Amino acid sequence: MAAVTFENVSKTYDGKVSVVDNLNLRVKEGEFLSMLGPSGSGKTTCLMMLAGFETATSGEIYLGERPISRVAPQRRNIGMVFQNYALFPHMTVAENLAFPLRVRNISKADIAPKVKRALEMVELAHLGDRLPAQLSGGQQQRVAVARALVFDPNLVLMDEPLGALDKQLREQMQYEIKRIHDRLGLTVVYVTHDQSEALTMSDTVAIFNFGKIQQLATPDEIYETPCNSFVAQFIGENNMFSGTICERGDGVCKVRLANGDQVHALTVTDAPVGATTLLSLRPERIRIDPPAADGWTITTGEVIEQIYVGDHLRVLVRVFGGHEFVVKVQNRSAGNGLTPGQKIRLGWRASDCRALDAAAGQAGAA
Amino acid sequence: MMSGTIANVRPPAAQLDGAKRRQVLRQYRRSQRRDSLRALALVAPLCVFLAVMFGWPLATMLTRAVSNDDFGAVLHRTSASLAEWDGTGTPSERVYADFAADLRQARDEQTMGQVTSALNFEWTGARSLLMRTVRQLSSEPENGWKEKLIETAPDWGNPDLWILIKRLAQPYTSRHFLAALDLEQAADGSIQGVGPEKAIYVTLFWRTLWVSAAVAGLCLVLGYPLATLLARLPLKTSNLLMMLVLLPFWTSLLVRTTSWMVLLQDNGVINSMLVWLGLVSDGNRLSLIFNVTGTLIAMTHVLLPFMILPLYSVMKSIPPSYVRAALSLGASPVTAFWQVYLPQTIPGVLAGTLMVFVLAVGYYITPALVGGQSGQLISNIIAYHMQQSLNWGLAGALGSLLLVGVLLVYWLFNRLTGGQGLRMG
């Protein structure tokens, strides 16, 4: 059963620009769904509509079977973690946690143990008497999570909850949120603009751009099989180069590049022969000195530069008469003997090269 | 290879069809209007209250300055019949008869004073002239009022006097504003300066200006260094010292003025101390009060917190790293101050200076108590005309000029500080 359903939801603030554009989305019970997209792509707006602080211009949102447009925010029973936490500054940590219970008229005797348990869950049992301003950023964040969970909501929304934390703390909190999700079997809608956060935490990722979902899939599908050039470019690193489709076969096509070379690629776009296409190729799928095998594209290139990253090396290679490719090489032994100006052979499986739509960054490409 | 050009261009517009789009636009406008109305409804009570209890009084003040009501109202018959007179020769018998009737009514209703004072202001001897005339009003004349009045006083045969009366009987007049600028309208209608013995207001305006500017300057000189110190000290210390700045701010103006009277008097604390120290002899005590020196000292004290508070809040927001950067780049402390620190404090300087200036221009209590004759400012003369000479028109005109000046500076203040300048505590 779906916990949340967006059905043809559109939202415009000013009647001109659709901030959310005909959105359809189902979030399953117990699922951890991330909304990932650049700033301004409409993620917060979606969350606000779900929480009841904005109303959809058209379409309907269902919580379970129930349309929620007529339910007041305070009756939706949705836990929410705000981007800046929105902890009440005049209440202590414990009072903040007790607030949702008090407004539900739960007796004092029942409130105390619930608050205590919630604080223990986020390992802050000793800080109940502090004011929020007396906590560090990470601690505040945990209080915000505990407060959103203490009244046992069936759905929890989080709007870039880790955006204000430093990298190390962020990774630790990602782990803890994930752990709480697994343990309590919550349904979580999680907004972020950090792709590694989305990929590591989620069951499902929805990639947003211009108010539209560009791709809705599991993290590995998103990474391995981006469905359009926006997703390919947004997630991870990709070598992108354009060409013209000159032959379409069964799932594969032949593409002519600007210098006249032809390469094979997996057809993802439905553009016809003669149309422009953007090819995408992950740097780690390119091999230097590849084995001569069937289904491989082999070409030669000139090393421009080599950057030492630690666990791997990034080699910048000029190919196809001008394109600069990044190639990731595992750092197996100190130095691999490549020098700038050196001519090398490189190749990749034709199926790793994906022929996508022509224009990255254009909505309506999905 | 393409690089990060994603998401810079938004597609032109939503794919909403015409009808839907119009509906959404309408909803959007309606919700905006609802927001505006809600905000206005909250602001409305205070707006209405201030309009009635503040705006209207100010407007009354302004109309006082230009209105001629009293004179025209008392001589209403005369002014009606004078309207037909072309200003050459003496007016007709009808005017004289109406004039006599008006004067008689004024005598009976005891409103003569309003005629007398207005006329006396511009016509020498008008007071005795009117008194003499009023005595003759009891009996009806044989050959008409014209002859009888001219017989009583030859002035009534002078067309200039009637031109003056006609002018004074207009509903509006510029004479108060002229008087406030030490000008008057001659009998022939031309504008000229009043005699040097009567010209006091322009001098007073200038004095008000320079005293206010001097007070603002003194406050800046005294307040700036202290504010830098307060902004640099650790918060605990500066909070404590700030109390010393805030206590005067919170103390009653009269208390502070009283203190200065106690301190500055001839046998007050300061003079006694100077005599005791042997710095001045007992016979030559400094006259520090009841002159412009007293006004300057007391007003500087009263207004200094208004300088320090905005300076402090601006300086507090300047991170110390700027001056450190300047020093590390080789600037001397003096250069670092002049070229890096000072320019960043300019908003505070402007806010403080304009605030002190604008408050000083309208000061009344302090100059009245410690200023003596030479330390009086424009507010004091307005109070004098309001309460003692009862020349309310002139008080209104002086007040209007002062108000315009103050509002100009306030406008400038808002422009320069972006409306953020007024912060308390």
Add this chain to the structure above:
Amino acid sequence: MALPAHISPMGRLAHYGYLIFCGSVLLFLIAPILVIVPLSFNAAPYFTFSREMLQLDPSAFSLRWYRDIVQNGMQNPNAAFGWAYLVDSWNNAQWIHSLKNSFVIAIATTILSMLLGTLAALGLTSPGMPARGLVTSLLISPMIVPIIITSAGMYFAFSTMGLTGTFTGLIIAHTVLGTPFVVITVTATLEGFDRNLIRAGLSLGASPVRVFRSVIMPLILPGVASGGIFAFATSFDEVVAVIFLADYDQRTVPRQMWAGIREQISPTILAMATILVLLSIGLLTIVELLRRRTERMRGTTL
């Protein structure tokens, strides 16, 4: 502040000169207020320290000027202290009369100003407010317009409404002068108010009324209270409007001091001034505490 070793002698001199200058300015600010306190205990009717006072001779100090505050105007000032004495003083002493008037007017002014000012600040900071800057400038202009002009205008306008010589008139006049302070402080508080807190309250299940009561009110109350105290102080200190609008019956403390100073300044005024200084210290302390409370919640003092 200790100076680092690399500072030159000239630099040291300048630094200490700077500190001494700042100290003198602080002294200039505070000394006039402090100096009247001992003088108000002067046994002799002079405004300077007598030799005996400087030698701390107890006979040079007395409470006679404070007694004068309580007694001046009493029908029977020499009666033994007791209930009748207190009643006589409460009903007849001039200064007590003024004090009562001052408090009545100031408290009424505070309540009215807080009400009008808070509503206006809520409007000014809400998102739909049109012409915000202009309206704000207009609403706080009573602070800027010279008091003599405001008072004179009110004298004309209020006399046509029958408000001169009434408490209502004075309360209205002081509310006009005091509300801008409330507008400024509450607007500043509301600008720092995070609207997400309202959403958080709702999302946690509280009704809008509940959110207003337990989230919005406690957070803006310090600002409202500070503004109210400013309005109170403004009214308690105001004299020009009182001169123009009040009769003897509405005479306030500053009005009485004004009259006293103009006629014959007596040490009783210093005694009253000392009491007013204590009052302002009280008000200042409350405002400081409110400010620190707010800062603690914002976490800036950590």
